[in-house]
Amino acid sequence: MINCIIVDDEDHAIEVIQHYLKSVAAIQITATFTNPIDALSFLSSNPVDLIFLDIHMPEISGIDFIQTMNNKDVQVILTTAYKEFATAGFDLDVVDYLVKPIPLPRFLQAINKAQKIINTKKVHPPVKHQDDDYFMVKTEAKGKMLKINIAEIDFIEGMKNYIAFHHNGIRTLALLTMKDVEERLPKAQFIRVQKSFIVALNKITSIDGNRIILKGISAEILIGETYRKDFLDMMKQKLLL
Structure with missing residues (x-):
């Protein structure tokens, strides 16, 4: 089972991802956060494999969030309405970059990529x-x-x-x-x-x-x-x- 959290300052955006994940049995939502500071605190003491992370948030940006994380093993899928942040996101080695509104087929494509990376690391660690x-x-x-x-x-x-x-x-x-x-x-x-x-x-x-x-x-x-x-x-x- 892959544990994930969702970090987005908009409740509706969280609800969309929650709805999409209902059809993905291998991924379990551990928690959701509208405040990224709370999410960072949660990560410090809870195992998480995957984060759905908004970029444009009022407290800190998704880019700053990634750079602040202590657990560098966790995989990240960025979600945002701003295409111009894509380059910065991939510089930080994220799994994928989804532009809102997120089509379900594109979401599932990102999920497949994340599952392959996470499962490979669990089964065949260096x-x-x-x-x-x-x-x-x-x-x-x-x-x-x-x-x-x-x-x-x-x-x-x-x-x-x-x-x-x-x-x-x-x-x-x-x-x-x-x-x-x-x-x-x-x-x-x-x-x-x-x-x-x-x-x-x-x-x-x-x-x-x-x-x-x-x-x-x-x-x-x-x-x-x-x-x-x-x-x-x-x-x-x-x-x-």
């Missing part, structure tokens, strides 16, 4: 070694798990429901999300620089404006606006004045 020098991942080949040496990772690329490890001159696809990997990598060694890329700090050879150049890699990676400040702050710590 196995991490105690010494933190490698971990095992389930690859796209059925029944095959592969060892990834953390020291050999150059960068990690998000590809819809898969991620690609670029390591030791090869690319390995794994059925994971960017959040799965980001939470398990040593924070002192890796940093997320945009929605679809995490880079190894020791593989960075130069930064040219908005471009990151990695050692031995011909491709250039651009810094996403959402992640730019954190990345530059970390680089400044290494700067010799």
